[in-house]
Amino acid sequence: MFKNILENVRNKFPLIHNITNYVTVNDCANILLACGSSPIMSDDLDDVVDITSICGGLNINIGTLNKNTIPSMFAAGKKANELSHPVVLDPVGVGASTLRTETAKNLLKEIKFSVIKGNISEIKTLAFGSGTTKGVDADVADTVTSETLPGVVAFAKKFAKETGAVIVITGATDIITDSAKAIAVRNGHPMMSKITGTGCMLSALIAAFVASNSDNIYEATVTAVCVMGLCGEKAFARMKKEDGNASFRNYLIDSVYNLDGESLERGAKYEIY
Amino acid sequence: MFKNILENVRNKFPLIHNITNYVTVNDCANILLACGSSPIMSDDLDDVVDITSICGGLNINIGTLNKNTIPSMFAAGKKANELSHPVVLDPVGVGASTLRTETAKNLLKEIKFSVIKGNISEIKTLAFGSGTTKGVDADVADTVTSETLPGVVAFAKKFAKETGAVIVITGATDIITDSAKAIAVRNGHPMMSKITGTGCMLSALIAAFVASNSDNIYEATVTAVCVMGLCGEKAFARMKKEDGNASFRNYLIDSVYNLDGESLERGAKYEIY
């Protein structure tokens, strides 16, 4: 499955429209190119409808949310919905400010998302309307353990049902569900939290994978999550004594570039729930 | 010729004002430093006239065009014209949206550009007023082949004459013309299309090269195009098994940093038309 889904990305070379933050935008562009996709960034209200129309998918990330581009997110999202293009939401830091929380809630009301990806604090904030997000990382109190995992899966399934979106909860274990099915992905490495943009890059990858596998949104999302985690492991394995997080970032993107379907099939670690 | 032009950049250390997109801006800054220039980025209407006045050249790139900075492009461009500073235009994605197309057309009307650089789809859009641009890459239908090359050179010469600018059409073969003279540069590597920002970095380099060789805009532009392509080849030659596009980006900028005049003279591959 993973192999075919990855090959669809590489063969279809989907153009992905990103309305994203200015911190990690270059990494998002390069990881999209690495997986076999093509990025375009556009966030002006007078530009986004034209741009999203020529793309295969839309990735909305609120990491450096500002009022100039909020209307652009709505306009692009509605156009993508109209064209049946998949739309991914990365609600970075939702719960950390009223602007982020209100904007994300309104986006959920007006846009139909194919996939919503966040850490547990972000997804709880979206589901319950307020949260305990501390910045852009998950709150320690929200950490998913083997004890709390079944409850978190049940919560994610319920939220997937409510939103009609595939829900991805990232963490040491990543949970993906479309409400009927659920999976826990065990790939990844703690080093991934030592660089900025791992989450943003994952959202971008998901957008490329679902755009290239639009009949198979759930499996495409699971594949993108496995790709990111596995490439994090491969990047860490490549680190030499003097390497730190800057080299790790390069190795991570390089790993996505070099990943083949067979390695992905062998390396993916997951449990079906 | 190439050697002297490169040495002029390194000796004159020109300050280049960039109004550019937020995707590849860091790479543009670092490649300007690599070639021996110094970058400054400024895009607020109240800031750009002061900044462009202390610089030696201006680089305008519409990659993430937004309405806040469009008036800044006009104000900076007019000031640079007034001061006889060279101005470079990189019409990223022109043809992909009305905003980009209209803005680029208006820029051409009101600003005198020294150099205009784009892929074949972008330059056609500028010349004919509408185009078939699909995102930020050239449309496949527009690909320049050995059969179509003479026609493309003739078209580029005509557009150079109309605009008074040196025209650069990038692709597997890069075409540069000032309407009287024309050259096809055969440097470069397909890997350059696997990172974001190759085109943006080239525009920035051109701005530095023409600012340091203002009596010789055409030759300076040809040199910058050769530098970029040759350094792409050198960067690819340096790649090891596990390297991907992230490492390639670093190697590309590193190659510009380490390039000397002799290697450039030896490595430049071109045909005069």
Added chain:
Amino acid sequence: MFKNILENVRNKFPLIHNITNYVTVNDCANILLACGSSPIMSDDLDDVVDITSICGGLNINIGTLNKNTIPSMFAAGKKANELSHPVVLDPVGVGASTLRTETAKNLLKEIKFSVIKGNISEIKTLAFGSGTTKGVDADVADTVTSETLPGVVAFAKKFAKETGAVIVITGATDIITDSAKAIAVRNGHPMMSKITGTGCMLSALIAAFVASNSDNIYEATVTAVCVMGLCGEKAFARMKKEDGNASFRNYLIDSVYNLDGESLERGAKYEIY
């Protein structure tokens, strides 16, 4: 001293709010993670007060100043002052435009800064109200030499007294003073001027170090300056023949990631004035 201060950063994992330029923002985020801190970027007026409230320190950098985010700088700065969070100012390019000079002067009037860091031209502009800044680098006429050093230290002490801030003047020799004490740091490498963002990354580091050592702002600032300079030396020592400024940037951030207290104690080179 240095060792304890560094360990406080690594143990306290402070969240730092950055209102900064879009050129070097990714490097700032990654160097904050490298030193053991956590970055958050937010610059919308409706977002910054909430965000700064959950952070431990605020870093204001005017590198790509624009009118949308100037009110955000004031709002965040005032909130941080109210909460007694340390605030760092990096007046990038002050003196190069009226907008930058006026904004920086107004920020100094309305916000209490813990640390102000700039090159000699920038700090002179702040102190005297107008300056000879040429872009983002110090003017050659302002270069600090062994002859002019005592005068520069006296000037910096006076400005520290006037502002109540620790003043950092960066250059081949870095000068740090809190008006009573002063130190000249001799770490660093000329290669650091061949990448964009060394200064911005230093401001971000200072914010993390003072946020984790709020009883000890002066020593924390000195430590951050030594860390940056020493890691510049280590990064240069790691360079191989084909490496250039792009690799150097990665090695610099990697060095901060791998730095331990003992190496820092051994490597710090300074003279107390």
